[in-house]
Amino acid sequence: MANPCAVIGVGQTEYRTKRLDVSIAGLVREAALRALEDADLTFGDIDAVVIGKAPDLFEGVMMPEAYLADALGARGKPVMRVHTAGSVGGSTALVAAGLIQGGVHDRVLVVAYEKQSESNATWALSTHPPMTASLVVGAGGYFAPHIRSYIRRSGAPDHIGTLVAVKDRVNALRNPYAHLKIEGISREMVEMTPMLWEPLRYLETCPSSDGAAAMVLASESAARGVNRPAWVHGAAMRSEPIFFAGRDTVNPQAGKDCAADVYGQAGITDPRRELDCAEVYVPFSWYEPMWLENLGFCGEGEGWKLTEQGATAFEGDIPWNPSGGVLSSNPIGASGLIRFAEAAQQVRGLAGDCQVEGARRALGHAYGGGAQFYAMWVVGTEKP
Amino acid sequence: MSSSAPNHALEFPGGYTRSVGPVIGRFLTELRDGRLVGVRTASGRVVVPPTEYDPEDGSAVTGEFVEVGPDCTVESWSWVPRPRRSHPLQRPFAWALIRPDGADTALLHALDLGVFEEGAKPPRELRTGMRVRPKWRSERSGGIGDIECFRPDIAMINDSRRTEYHLPPGRALERFLEGIAEGRFLGHRCGVCGKVYVPLKGLCPVDGVPTTEEVEVRDTGTVTTFAVNNIPDPRAPEVPFVSAYILLDGSDLAMLALVAGVPADQVRMGMRVRAEWRPREEWGATMANIKWFAPLDEPDVPFAAIKDHL
Numbered sequence: 001m002a003n004p005c006a007v008i009g010v011g012q013t014e015y016r017t018k019r020l021d022v023s024i025a026g027l028v029r030e031a032a033l034r035a036l037e038d039a040d041l042t043f044g045d046i047d048a049v050v051i052g053k054a055p056d057l058f059e060g061v062m063m064p065e066a067y068l069a070d071a072l073g074a075r076g077k078p079v080m081r082v083h084t085a086g087s088v089g090g091s092t093a094l095v096a097a098g099l100i101q102g103g104v105h106d107r108v109l110v111v112a113y114e115k116q117s118e119s120n121a122t123w124a125l126s127t128h129p130p131m132t133a134s135l136v137v138g139a140g141g142y143f144a145p146h147i148r149s150y151i152r153r154s155g156a157p158d159h160i161g162t163l164v165a166v167k168d169r170v171n172a173l174r175n176p177y178a179h180l181k182i183e184g185i186s187r188e189m190v191e192m193t194p195m196l197w198e199p200l201r202y203l204e205t206c207p208s209s210d211g212a213a214a215m216v217l218a219s220e221s222a223a224r225g226v227n228r229p230a231w232v233h234g235a236a237m238r239s240e241p242i243f244f245a246g247r248d249t250v251n252p253q254a255g256k257d258c259a260a261d262v263y264g265q266a267g268i269t270d271p272r273r274e275l276d277c278a279e280v281y282v283p284f285s286w287y288e289p290m291w292l293e294n295l296g297f298c299g300e301g302e303g304w305k306l307t308e309q310g311a312t313a314f315e316g317d318i319p320w321n322p323s324g325g326v327l328s329s330n331p332i333g334a335s336g337l338i339r340f341a342e343a344a345q346q347v348r349g350l351a352g353d354c355q356v357e358g359a360r361r362a363l364g365h366a367y368g369g370g371a372q373f374y375a376m377w378v379v380g381t382e383k384p
Numbered sequence: 385m386s387s388s389a390p391n392h393a394l395e396f397p398g399g400y401t402r403s404v405g406p407v408i409g410r411f412l413t414e415l416r417d418g419r420l421v422g423v424r425t426a427s428g429r430v431v432v433p434p435t436e437y438d439p440e441d442g443s444a445v446t447g448e449f450v451e452v453g454p455d456c457t458v459e460s461w462s463w464v465p466r467p468r469r470s471h472p473l474q475r476p477f478a479w480a481l482i483r484p485d486g487a488d489t490a491l492l493h494a495l496d497l498g499v500f501e502e503g504a505k506p507p508r509e510l511r512t513g514m515r516v517r518p519k520w521r522s523e524r525s526g527g528i529g530d531i532e533c534f535r536p537d538i539a540m541i542n543d544s545r546r547t548e549y550h551l552p553p554g555r556a557l558e559r560f561l562e563g564i565a566e567g568r569f570l571g572h573r574c575g576v577c578g579k580v581y582v583p584l585k586g587l588c589p590v591d592g593v594p595t596t597e598e599v600e601v602r603d604t605g606t607v608t609t610f611a612v613n614n615i616p617d618p619r620a621p622e623v624p625f626v627s628a629y630i631l632l633d634g635s636d637l638a639m640l641a642l643v644a645g646v647p648a649d650q651v652r653m654g655m656r657v658r659a660e661w662r663p664r665e666e667w668g669a670t671m672a673n674i675k676w677f678a679p680l681d682e683p684d685v686p687f688a689a690i691k692d693h694l
Contacts, residue, residue, distance in 0.1 A: 020540065021539075131557060140611075145609040194614060197614070249694060
């Protein structure tokens with residue numbers, strides 16, 4: 001049985017198209033120092049540092065953990081880097097949590113970042129090695145066919161994606177860190193934007209952001225007397241190959257298995273009822289209804305109905321992405337960690353204007369690659 | 385031109401001998417030593433370049449000189465797209481009012497923003513509020529020209545990287561491309577699950593076993609799902625282009641390929657297609673042998689037949 005693990009500090013940078021005012025080291029320090037300040041600690045109190053980010057090709061800095069170790073106060077301490085594509089922020093948090101749950105350390109600093117403005121993610125994701133003619137242009141080019149499959153399979157009406165695009169941007173208006181803040185965002189505004197990868201429009205896709213997020217995770221003894229910790233009730237990762245015969249790309253088995261594991265640990269049988277809110281990795285609008293089904297918030301083919309009914313809105317019975325989500329801020333490597341951190345802030349009662357009233361249990365979720373890598377945690381107000 | 389060329393010049397031999405007084409003299413002396421100073425007025429403001437009097441009210445300044453800069457802020461600017469011969473820089477630059485940190489006034493100087501072609505528009509980074517520093521001449525004589533110009537702070541460097549690889553295809557891909565060179569699609573059948581993988585991979589990703597049984601499949605297939613891409617790509621003939629998963633007849637895994645020869649808005653799930661090969665004399669061991677997949681004159685496959693391949 002795992003030892004208890006608590007989130008005792010959270011720090012985020014503002015997310016922007018370009019953070020030209022800071023270096024990569026300055027960016028991660030900004031988040032790390034805010035998390036330490038929240039936990040009332042200094043670098044000297046930290047036992048180990050876990051760093052996550054997406055492919056090195058994004059900034060062209062190889063092994064950034066080596067470069068960032070001293071910037072994160074890790075001289076003479078264990079430093080580890082995690083990389084699981086887009087899910088990396090979530091996986092990084094879980095690797096750090098594992099160091100606490102396994103009794104290895106008492107206080108672990110976990111930091112994830114991306115500085116997308118230093119290159120171009122679509123270029124970095126579409127490098128086209130010789131001989132294998134891949135026609136995928138960026139992440140949207142990969143996911144669009146699978147969204148089409150979902151629409152066909154579920155019979156969802158065309159406007160569901162638009163509803164998600166609007167809902168998450170409305171939520172972002174309450175989030176001081178959010179990148180996209182579109183006053184007066186509306187369905188008409190989304191539908192006026194060009195199709196990039198049909199069926200995905202421009203405003204149905206996530207932005208490219210610079211930013212970092214950090215958390216301080218603590219053991220039971222290190223969390224004693226701490227103001228408002230969030231406790232880890234369940235933590236799980238799963239993966240599956242990108243291509244195999246019979247793969248359900250719309251509703252991948254690895255995601256279902258990961259959810260079943262994390263709910264099992266948390267004693268959850270009905271996530272829609274037993275969770276108070278969820279921060280779920282939705283980089284393209286249609287992934288909300290798709291993940292509603294994959295994560296068991298409803299039956300297969302029913303996800304779009306929850307979105308349409310407003311169940312996932314801020315005022316709905318199960319708010320999804322009250323922070324505005326990946327659709328509003330997307331420093332890729334950090335995006336998963338932000339989901340995990342926002343879930344923790346909800347159950348700590350520290351989510352500010354994004355606070356879901358009375359939230360006591362929340363899901364943090366991330367996925368990556370060709371919807372192959374999954375990382376999830378359930379956090380709660382009560383110590384398990 | 386010749387009509388406006390000068391035909392008379394007035395120049396006092398040796399130049400005027402100008403007394404600069406204690407305040408401007410101090411300013412010029414400090415310039416010669418590579419420093420910027422201002423003078424404090426009775427009201428406490430710091431005036432740069434210093435004057436013997438407060439320009440606001442004419443009162444005498446204090447004797448206190450204050451080192452200012454070298455960090456400065458651009459307060460206003462005017463772009464010079466076509467410099468004249470007498471200008472301090474011979475490429476497009478800006479005249480700028482530049483206020484050194486610690487000063488309450490600005491001085492006028494040239495701002496060099498790098499290399500531009502004559503007539504260029506002002507660059508985006510040129511803006512009020514930008515941070516600049518003086519570029520000092522190595523040989524200084526005590527004049528405002530001891531500062532050659534001002535230059536922006538370094539906010540970004542351009543870091544060019546190139547790493548070259550030799551990527552061998554590996555045995556499986558090499559064999560698949562041998563087939564393509566002969567106009568054939570080769571797959572492998574898994575000895576455990578019986579599924580056929582095209583291109584052949586030499587392994588089954590589900591069972592984790594090596595595969596060796598070669599199977600040739602046809603160059604016809606069915607579109608399972610697709611994206612209409614409005615983002616240009618050098619490998620696609622036009623925008624929009626359709627990237628589709630195509631389940632070749634006899635294969636159990638759809639492969640991603642270009643669909644063309646049909647308007648993008650007429651591509652359908654279940655549509656039947658065939659590989660459009662380039663002329664045989666152009667073939668090599670490369671997927672480029674196939675231009676794209678084009679529609680076949682056959683009825684669409686019902687959704688039920690493809691739903692388990694999505």
